[in-house]
Amino acid sequence: MKQQRGAALVVVLSMLAMSLMLGLSGMQSSQIDERLAGNYKASAEAQMGAERAISAGWGVSGSGVSVSDFDATRTLAEVEAYSWTEFIALSDISANVCSGNIACHYYLLQDGGEYFIAGMGAVVSAGTLAALSQPVFARVEFTPGPNPAFTKGLLSADYILVTGQSTVMGNVHSNGTVDITLRNGSEATVTDGSDQMIEVPLPGTRPEGEDMSACDENPAPYCYKSYDPNVFDEYENREGVINTCSIDVDALNDGDTVFCDNDLVVSGGNIGSKRVTLVSTGNVTMNGATSSGGSESEIGLFVIAGQDIEFNGNTDNYGVFWAGGYVRQNGNSSLYGAIVAGTYIRSNGGIDFISIDNVTNPDTFVPAEPKIVAWY
Known part of the structure; x- marks a missing residue:
């Protein structure tokens, strides 16, 4: 009987250890999932910020743009390769048109005979960049007509x-x-x-x-x-x-x-x-x-x-x-x-x-x- 009681104790302790391990594994998995969800949320917010910037640059029914507003000193390929720091340092960049912990800017670009509104967004948390968007471009055409x-x-x-x-x-x-x-x-x-x-x-x-x-x-x-x-x-x-x-x-x-x-x-x-x-x-x-x-x-x-x-x-x-x-x-x-x-x-x-x-x-x-x- 004493031997059987000792075996039961070992079995119970083993099961407790396994349960603890499973619990710890589940907690780690939940933390990873939470981080992934947070990163995805921040990335989505940054991308939406870039699109919001383009919307601000466009204005109501295109009222925000005219041909003379577009800068022709850079190419589309150059701007596509810019980092966030390089993008917001452009002399013709807009002010921040987003709010809260989301920052976003737009830039009006002329490349040859084509016109683009470029936008980028970022999520800033405690002074640190938590997420950045990819550059987003909207190509604008102007229908010509008599002056x-x-x-x-x-x-x-x-x-x-x-x-x-x-x-x-x-x-x-x-x-x-x-x-x-x-x-x-x-x-x-x-x-x-x-x-x-x-x-x-x-x-x-x-x-x-x-x-x-x-x-x-x-x-x-x-x-x-x-x-x-x-x-x-x-x-x-x-x-x-x-x-x-x-x-x-x-x-x-x-x-x-x-x-x-x-x-x-x-x-x-x-x-x-x-x-x-x-x-x-x-x-x-x-x-x-x-x-x-x-x-x-x-x-x-x-x-x-x-x-x-x-x-x-x-x-x-x-x-x-x-x-x-x-x-x-x-x-x-x-x-x-x-x-x-x-x-x-x-x-x-x-x-x-x-x-x-x-x-x-x-x-x-x-x-x-x-x-x-x-x-x-």
């Missing part, structure tokens, strides 16, 4: 003066004054600087004497102009450009670009549906009509002058006319399309103007309407 300035009818940064009665269909605006007498039947919206000021984009450089330092209080009309001095380089260096300072519209083909590093003289002809761009660093003189197919025509002619544009004779002209200086019509005329002038628009005689926004020349287009087309 809004080229669909506004008559737009002058200084004043508009038309002698004689006129028929106008569309918008007329000057940041200075507007003096125009409209015939019955006109369907025009006429505004001037007393109603609102409109930013006027212009080719070339700002004239001397326009002191921008005086634009802080009670700004003059010229304060609402912006200039692009590099616009001429794009056309001068374009493949297939026609370098001449005298051109006949009838001699041009669809897609032609004419560049003159001086004053350009244009003889009239039939534009039809051709998309043609005429560029002068100086003045442009339009002699004769650039006729098209009627008031419902597509507007394919784009005329750019670093200084002034003048129309001579009683003509019909279809196009977008963009002048760093003034636009002046000598004689009665019909104009279809849009005019944007850096100083004044003046017609010595009546004018029949119909604003047509069916602009087809891609040189008038600017990127607009962003949309996210892919995620990486």
Whole structure:
């Protein structure tokens, strides 16, 4: 009996030891599972932070992005290889757009002709990085369309003066004054600087004497102009450009670009549906009509002058006319399309103007309407 009692004790102690070992093993397994779950949670939160950063960069319906916001000094491959420390050290990085123990930032990147919103997120616990996301990229495309300035009818940064009665269909605006007498039947919206000021984009450089330092209080009309001095380089260096300072519209083909590093003289002809761009660093003189197919025509002619544009004779002209200086019509005329002038628009005689926004020349287009087309 004593031997049997001793054997029972050994069996009980063995079972207790096995139970203890099983319990310890279970505790270790639970701790490992808990750590794994915590790491997975932190990793998921970091990744969601990266996506939240992209959402903040995108804004409401793309309101947070425009083409000029994207930095083109780095490539997509470079940013993909960045560590968290390198990413948040970028000069153009956003502020932290997450909260709590989650940090996240976005960066707007242009690689060639492609645009990306890059985002990274991290979980910070007691000052230590607990988890990092992989870089996330949203590729953004901008649907091009005519520059809004080229669909506004008559737009002058200084004043508009038309002698004689006129028929106008569309918008007329000057940041200075507007003096125009409209015939019955006109369907025009006429505004001037007393109603609102409109930013006027212009080719070339700002004239001397326009002191921008005086634009802080009670700004003059010229304060609402912006200039692009590099616009001429794009056309001068374009493949297939026609370098001449005298051109006949009838001699041009669809897609032609004419560049003159001086004053350009244009003889009239039939534009039809051709998309043609005429560029002068100086003045442009339009002699004769650039006729098209009627008031419902597509507007394919784009005329750019670093200084002034003048129309001579009683003509019909279809196009977008963009002048760093003034636009002046000598004689009665019909104009279809849009005019944007850096100083004044003046017609010595009546004018029949119909604003047509069916602009087809891609040189008038600017990127607009962003949309996210892919995620990486």
